Amino acid sequence: MTEKQDKHLQPSIEKSSLSYTDPAGRKIRVLSEKDALSLADSSRVPLKEVYEAALSIGIWPFRYVRNREILSGSEQLKLLRSSVCIVGAGGLGGNVAMLLGRVGIGRITSVDGDLFDETNLNRQAAAFTHSIGKEKALETASLIEAINPSVEVRGIRTRITRENGAEILSGADVMVDALDNIKDRFVLQALSRELKIPLVHGALAGFEGQVMTIFPEDNGLESIYGDPESSQDPSTRPEAVLGVPPMTAALVATHQAMEVLKILLGRGEPFRNKMLYLDLETGESRIYKFL
Secondary structure, eight states, X not given: OOHHHHHHHHHHHHHHOEXXXXXXXXXXXXXXXXXHHHHHHHXXXXXXXXXXXXXXXXXXXXXXXXXXXXXXHHHHHHHHTOEEEEEOOSHHHHHHHHHHHHHTOSEEEEXXXXXOOGGGGGTOTTOOGGGTTSBHHHHHHHXXXXXXXXXXXXXXXXXXXXXXXXXXXTTOXXXXXXXXXXXXXXXXXXXXXXXXXXXXXXXXETTEEXXXXXXXXXXXXXXXXXXXXXXXXXXXXXXXXXXXXXXXXXXXXXXXXXXHHHHHHTOSOOXXXXXXXXXXXXXXXXXXXXX
């Protein structure tokens, strides 16, 4: 949005805003989604631009008011202006997409070449009985739109490769590894290094999971998996042997979404050059540091 467009919307936003007392008793100005949609329609601009203009003058979109306790207005605005590409739309990717859509990431791309089947119903956020046989990436995109219509969302039905990756990832601030095999993860990491985009890795098997944030200059996946050229029999993959329950997928995805926020906002300490290991059954969590 240009400064001129911003200023054009601001008087209408101020007029449409309401006074709201938050749960801590603080009075703030908010803009309801109904009024924001009306302004977007009358001004012929995307809803996201109305929200950006509102935040730039200290008026909170009502849907984000409960973010206000832990995010500043400038941080919420930063998220609205950020772009995240999630590669994989299964147990991890669907949950990550849902969380990032709710928190207010402005542009989300979901990439997956598969269709939903009945075995996905136990854990995948965009898998419903009516989703069987439909494209995972497109169904995930529809779910994000239903959650938050201000998100600019793309669903791309393809398997990411070295050949198509640069075009798909163009403009992304962060990429998320929500894949289920080592070979494709190394492809994603190679693209991360080439395009200089941080990568948030996640994996799970049974009640165990792992999360690691990888910047382009880091050793990254080699620290976990060793030789990127080594092959793995699909039937021996840990998730194939141990299964993929919904609780593990949700928890690992939550940590991945939080890593995305850490990177975008420059807050906290990402799991960089170290891996978070989670065991839901024992309640254990450990951090493994790499040199």
